[in-house]
Amino acid sequence: MQRFASIFGVFCAVTILGATAQAKDSFDFKSESFDLPAGERTFTGPGADPVNNNCLTCHSAGMVTVQPHLSKATWEGIVKKMINVYKAPVPEADVTPIVDYLSKGPSASK
Numbered sequence: 768m769q770r771f772a773s774i775f776g777v778f779c780a781v782t783i784l785g786a787t788a789q790a791k792d793s794f795d796f797k798s799e800s801f802d803l804p805a806g807e808r809t810f811t812g813p814g815a816d817p818v819n820n821n822c823l824t825c826h827s828a829g830m831v832t833v834q835p836h837l838s839k840a841t842w843e844g845i846v847k848k849m850i851n852v853y854k855a856p857v858p859e860a861d862v863t864p865i866v867d868y869l870s871k872g873p874s875a876s877k
């Protein structure tokens with residue numbers, strides 16, 4: 768019991784000292800503004816609009832243009848994965864135009 772009391776005492780002292788130390792190091796929050804290096808590349812060519820509207824929110828165009836030539840079914844699978852797995856908010860009506868554009872071979876501005 769004695770042993771428990773002393774261990775408990777040390778525990779309390781450490782906790783209290785820890786809390787005091789933390790209180791002293793309080794933060795000063797200040798606003799900073801900085802520019803992230805924006806991905807400025809956009810998809811180009813006929814039918815690029817729905818792709819620009821839906822596919823540049825989370826990653827750059829390069830993530831798409833770096834892919835090899837893929838079949839329509841594969842692109843459809845990728846677009847569905849973006850929607851179902853990564854929760855890309857792509858309107859249903861845009862899915863077919865996006866898949867059509869991608870399966871013709873996506874291109875992006877430099």
Ligand code: HEC
Pocket residue numbers: 818821822823824825826830831834845846848849853854855856857865869
């Ligand atoms: C909600 C965020 C989000 C949106 C919007 C989004 N993606 Fe993705 N995408 C991801 C994530 C996360 C990955 C995986 C990144 C990694 O593996 O490093 C990814 C990866 C990819 C890849 C790489 C290959 C693969 O299968 O992982 C391709 C191609 C791709 N996305 C295409 C698209 C297209 C086309 C669209 C528009 C329909 C789109 N993405 C919209 C999140 C998104």
